[in-house]
Amino acid sequence: MALTREEREQFLSEPHVAAFAVDGGAGRAPLTVPIWYQYEPGGIVWILTGLDSRKNQRIGAAGRFSLMIDRLEPTIRYVSVEGPVIDTAPATREHLHELAARYLPAGKVDGYVDFAWKEHGEQVIVRMRPEHWLSSDLGTV
Numbered sequence: 049m050a051l052t053r054e055e056r057e058q059f060l061s062e063p064h065v066a067a068f069a070v071d072g073g074a075g076r077a078p079l080t081v082p083i084w085y086q087y088e089p090g091g092i093v094w095i096l097t098g099l100d101s102r103k104n105q106r107i108g109a110a111g112r113f114s115l116m117i118d119r120l121e122p123t124i125r126y127v128s129v130e131g132p133v134i135d136t137a138p139a140t141r142e143h144l145h146e147l148a149a150r151y152l153p154a155g156k157v158d159g160y161v162d163f164a165w166k167e168h169g170e171q172v173i174v175r176m177r178p179e180h181w182l183s184s185d186l187g188t189v
Contacts, residue, residue, distance in 0.1 A: 049187070055185075059183070065151075066115040068080065068082070068095065068114070068115055084151050086147055093129060093131075094173050097174065098172075111133055112130065112132045112179075113130070113174075115128070127181065129176075130181075131180065132177055136173070138170070138171075141165055
């Protein structure tokens with residue numbers, strides 16, 4: 049059964065690891081990798097990635113990307129969202145902290161942020177306006 053707008057936006061706002069997908073270019077299959085993301089109901093989705101990463105290069109060429117988020121319990125549920133990139137900007141340490149705090153235990157956030165800020169190279173924030181949604185809750189299958 050398809051989710052209501054409120055249900056899908058609430059589900060997307062929870063800290064699940066997403067499957068990121070973007071056109072692979074040059075006759076290749078889509079580039080698909082796991083990624084952390086941020087979203088608040090009614091807002092935009094944003095991800096953080098390396099400035100020189102293949103993800104960022106493919107996003108720049110395609111101008112849009114998709115995220116698919118799922119869970120298996122207590123029911124099989126998923127939300128897929130796709131839309132145009134509306135902004136790309138240099139990431140700040142605060143962006144990195146916000147994203148890390150969404151996914152990591154509180155005691156590990158600062159250490160991860162220190163490490164990632166030093167070791168991952170220049171990062172960017174890519175913001176996407178949700179345009180197309182697919183969702184379902186398959187109940188207790």
